Amino acid sequence: MKICLDEVDRCRRVSPQPSFMLLLGDRYGWRPLPPVVPADEYARLAAFLTDREELDLLRFWYRRDDNAVPPVYWLRPRTGELAAYAEWARWDHVERTLGAALRRAAPQVGFTAAQQVKYVLSATHQEIIHGALALPDAADHIHCFFRHIPDLPEDRSAKLFTDFLADGTFDREARRLLEETK
Numbered sequence: 001m002k003i004c005l006d007e008v009d010r011c012r013r014v015s016p017q018p019s020f021m022l023l024l025g026d027r028y029g030w031r032p033l034p035p036v037v038p039a040d041e042y043a044r045l046a047a048f049l050t051d052r053e054e055l056d057l058l059r060f061w062y063r064r065d066d067n068a069v070p071p072v073y074w075l076r077p078r079t080g081e082l083a084a085y086a087e088w089a090r091w092d093h094v095e096r097t098l099g100a101a102l103r104r105a106a107p108q109v110g111f112t113a114a115q116q117v118k119y120v121l122s123a124t125h126q127e128i129i130h131g132a133l134a135l136p137d138a139a140d141h142i143h144c145f146f147r148h149i150p151d152l153p154e155d156r157s158a159k160l161f162t163d164f165l166a167d168g169t170f171d172r173e174a175r176r177l178l179e180e181t182k
Contacts, residue, residue: 001032001123008131019141020132024124024182026149026162028174031099034118037062039071044109045102054101057094096166103173122174125181146182 037045042062049055062073078091106119117126132142152158154170163174 001118001126002035004123004127005130008127011131017137017141019143020128020138022128022132022142022144023147024144024178025147026152026178028163028171028178028181029122029124031103031120031122031174033061033075033095033099033102035075037073037075039064039073041111041115042073044111045105048105048109049101051101054097057098058101061094061098093166121177122181125177128181144182 042058042064046055046058049058061076063076065072065074102119106116111119117129121129132138149161152162154162156164156168163171163178165171
């Protein structure tokens with residue numbers, strides 16, 4: 001996610017008025033775990049989580065960095081001794097479980113809308129906010145193209161075209177967020 005947002009910033013620096021083209025279909029898309037969490041936000045999230053697995057995942061995957069001012073928690077890389085988690089199925093479980101917990105907690109612990117972005121929104125939605133909507137003259141150089149497939153079934157037969165939860169059910173929250181994005 002940091003690479004994507006840094007690239008948007010780079011485009012702003014090297015282009016007098018970068019144009020943005022948004023291509024949105026029927027999938028809201030990947031909602032990444034935040035790569036860094038301020039220590040004060042981490043404490044509020046950890047205090048909210050009551051499910052043992054969710055709390056254990058938070059504590060294992062985020063490591064405190066007291067050298068940062070103010071202190072932060074960094075998402076551990078899946079390299080070295082954690083390389084086994086590069087196996088898609090295992091990491092997918094971690095990312096889905098921990099991501100769902102953070103999405104549920106962020107609005108409940110009193111975070112502002114701006115603070116919730118990294119916990120709740122998809123990568124694409126974060127790029128849109130950071131790169132397109134943050135510009136004062138956005139309407140002058142943003143082009144949006146939407147594709148909608150009518151009558152998509154809400155079962156796994158449409159998994160390539162829309163969002164589903166880990167248990168195979170249709171992701172209504174993702175659909176709502178996609179419609180708000182559009």
